[in-house]
Amino acid sequence: MSETSLYRVQTQTRASYSAGAVCIALIIVFILLPAFAGRGLIQDLFFIFTMLVLAQFWNLLAGYGGLVSVGQQAFVGMGAYAMFGGVILWGMDPVPAILLGGVAALIVAIPTAFFAFRLQGAYFAIGTWVIAEVMRLLVAQWKVLGGGTGTSLPRTATREMWATEWIQTTFDVRSAAARDILTYWLALALVIMTIAGIYWLLRTKRGLALAAVRDNVEAAKSVGVDAVRMKWLVYLVSAAGTGLTGALIYVQKVRISPDAAFSVTDWTAYVIFIVVIGGIGTIEGPILGVLIFFILQSLLADYGSWYLMVLGLIGIAVMLFAPRGLWGLISEKTGLQLFPVRRRLVVNAQSKTED
Amino acid sequence: MSILSLKNVSKSFGALTVTDDVSFDVEPGQALGIIGPNGAGKSTLFNLITGNLMSDAGTIHFDGADVTHVPPMQRCLSGIGRSFQIPQPFDHLTVFENLLVAATHGQGKSEHEVEQECARILEQTEMADVANDPAGGLRLLQRKRLELARAMATNPKLLLLDEIAGGLTDAECTALIETIKGLHTSGVTIIWIEHVLHALTSVVERLLVLDFGKVIGLGDPDEIMNSREVKEIYLGIEV
Ligand SMILES: Nc1ncnc2c1ncn2[C@@H]1O[C@H](COP(=O)(O)OP(=O)(O)O)[C@@H](O)[C@H]1O
Numbered sequence: 001m002s003e004t005s006l007y008r009v010q011t012q013t014r015a016s017y018s019a020g021a022v023c024i025a026l027i028i029v030f031i032l033l034p035a036f037a038g039r040g041l042i043q044d045l046f047f048i049f050t051m052l053v054l055a056q057f058w059n060l061l062a063g064y065g066g067l068v069s070v071g072q073q074a075f076v077g078m079g080a081y082a083m084f085g086g087v088i089l090w091g092m093d094p095v096p097a098i099l100l101g102g103v104a105a106l107i108v109a110i111p112t113a114f115f116a117f118r119l120q121g122a123y124f125a126i127g128t129w130v131i132a133e134v135m136r137l138l139v140a141q142w143k144v145l146g147g148g149t150g151t152s153l154p155r156t157a158t159r160e161m162w163a164t165e166w167i168q169t170t171f172d173v174r175s176a177a178a179r180d181i182l183t184y185w186l187a188l189a190l191v192i193m194t195i196a197g198i199y200w201l202l203r204t205k206r207g208l209a210l211a212a213v214r215d216n217v218e219a220a221k222s223v224g225v226d227a228v229r230m231k232w233l234v235y236l237v238s239a240a241g242t243g244l245t246g247a248l249i250y251v252q253k254v255r256i257s258p259d260a261a262f263s264v265t266d267w268t269a270y271v272i273f274i275v276v277i278g279g280i281g282t283i284e285g286p287i288l289g290v291l292i293f294f295i296l297q298s299l300l301a302d303y304g305s306w307y308l309m310v311l312g313l314i315g316i317a318v319m320l321f322a323p324r325g326l327w328g329l330i331s332e333k334t335g336l337q338l339f340p341v342r343r344r345l346v347v348n349a350q351s352k353t354e355d
Numbered sequence: 356m357s358i359l360s361l362k363n364v365s366k367s368f369g370a371l372t373v374t375d376d377v378s379f380d381v382e383p384g385q386a387l388g389i390i391g392p393n394g395a396g397k398s399t400l401f402n403l404i405t406g407n408l409m410s411d412a413g414t415i416h417f418d419g420a421d422v423t424h425v426p427p428m429q430r431c432l433s434g435i436g437r438s439f440q441i442p443q444p445f446d447h448l449t450v451f452e453n454l455l456v457a458a459t460h461g462q463g464k465s466e467h468e469v470e471q472e473c474a475r476i477l478e479q480t481e482m483a484d485v486a487n488d489p490a491g492g493l494r495l496l497q498r499k500r501l502e503l504a505r506a507m508a509t510n511p512k513l514l515l516l517d518e519i520a521g522g523l524t525d526a527e528c529t530a531l532i533e534t535i536k537g538l539h540t541s542g543v544t545i546i547w548i549e550h551v552l553h554a555l556t557s558v559v560e561r562l563l564v565l566d567f568g569k570v571i572g573l574g575d576p577d578e579i580m581n582s583r584e585v586k587e588i589y590l591g592i593e594v
């Protein structure tokens with residue numbers, strides 16, 4: 001083009017460059033961490049990473065897609081059981097069997113979506129929960145995988161798991177600790193891929209479409225947005241991601257039961273708490289949320305049902321006084337955006353002086 | 356050949372017939388005005404043309420194709436752009452991003468390809484100064500302008516405008532008329548529902564009158580405005 005454009009579009013902020021640099025530094029530290037850190041810290045970080053992935057996918061579904069699901073435990077459970085099936089029935093190594101978890105969750109998500117998408121708002125939420133309960137009951141009938149009481153991964157499978165021998169010799173640890181390190185690295189990889197993937201999606205024109213559908217479906221359709229396709233996209237992507245995470249969680253836990261793997265408290269209620277207190281509809285929100293959740297859990301875990309009540313009260317307080325979560329408050333006050341998705345139209349300084 | 360053709364189109368909400376056996380044609384490049392009292396079914400007619408509502412009976416042809424059962428998103432892609440009477444902005448997106456969605460998805464192009472075009476539309480509709488503001492925070496007037504700007508961003512062959520001149524000052528109204536005239540001269544076919552009659556008649560070359568869902572007049576604006584039916588109807592609203 002010969003004429004110089006008057007405007008240009010800016011998507012990066014200065015904070016986002018620093019955030020990028022901090023991210024890369026953090027990733028390097030996290031990769032090397034098992035060489036220095038004890039097993040307790042590695043396990044805590046595994047918990048934080050996997051909860052963060054679940055939270056990012058629920059946020060994609062509810063915060064961007066407007067699909068408020070309370071049935072994500074369906075995909076955690078199906079993913080975990082598919083991994084167990086791969087190991088116990090087909091003799092697969094648990095690590096590649098994790099992929100089976102993602103595929104299985106994707107496969108069950110397709111028919112359930114046809115059902116759930118007929119429901120709106122609160123009915124959609126209840127529908128997803130019912131689907132998860134039905135799956136829990138079905139899996140409890142699966143006798144080879146322990147039926148209602150559950151089962152464990154065979155010892156041979158966990159001991160000979162992919163890469164654990166190398167970790168054992170390199171870090172001079174026992175087999176159980178080596179498995180923790182391996183699952184920790186896998187969780188780290190999953191967090192990075194999830195956040196990078198969602199960030200990428202939001203910065204494409206599909207991300208714009210997603211926001212448009214969330215804000216106003218009729219208007220979105222009238223400007224050419226395929227609203228139905230966007231719903232399918234986020235539903236299937238978050239189902240597959242949640243299934244992978246479920247499988248990974250249970251490679252680390254080793255023992256599975258239908259009640260635990262399809263727990264609405266562990267895999268959906270906590271996840272919603274994380275997203276809501278952190279800030280729905282942002283990538284930063286769940287990151288902040290999972291840290292707060294972890295601290296609360298460490299402080300209050302000994303208090304049993306009081307713990308759940310305190311979580312509930314905090315959740316309600318945040319919803320009332322900071323509906324966009326704590327990250328919402330912070331970014332409102334400071335204008336800070338670590339993962340900016342805004343397209344800012346700015347006047348080209350050069351062409352302005354030419355005028 | 357006409358660009359838009361409605362044949363015996365009807366729509367009811369329960370027992371209420373809101374569009375009653377409507378037939379009319381619009382030629383390419385023409386500007387058609389639609390008038391009629393509140394509740395006559397004007398906005399519903401737009402929703403039927405865009406596919407936001409599906410008709411109960413009749414056929415709608417656009418640009419040589421039968422679009423009667425085509426969903427709104429495809430109708431937009433084939434060239435029908437619209438504004439909503441009650442503005443429907445994407446609240447959490449900025450004004451510029453509202454246009455970007457419309458341009459990228461409505462024209463099937465990449466963001467990069469449409470950036471400058473969106474910026475130009477913002478200037479043309481005098482919204483460049485609020486380009487980076489969230490659309491949810493706009494005042495009513497700016498919301499109406501955004502409706503026009505966003506519809507323009509889909510690069511329509513047929514542009515449907517639903518009461519966008521109400522509440523404007525004289526200067527703003529003149530600017531709006533200039534923008535619409537500009538689109539008209541560039542070859543865009545326009546259908547404009549408007550109560551501000553002087554604005555409407557300064558642009559359109561044909562006028563359609565709707566009352567209780569029925570077409571009760573269609574033709575030259577001057578003749579229509581002087582017909583007895585229209586005077587009867589408009590005595591009620593104008594005074
Ligand atoms: N979705 C709907 N459901 C039920 N009634 C509707 C709906 N949309 C419009 N109506 C009714 O249809 C009639 C025509 O409405 P509308 O097309 O908005 O009229 P106009 O734009 O001419 O003022 C009104 O009586 C209105 O209440």
Ligand SMILES: [Mg+2]
Nearest residue numbers: 397398399440
């Ligand atoms: Mg109307």
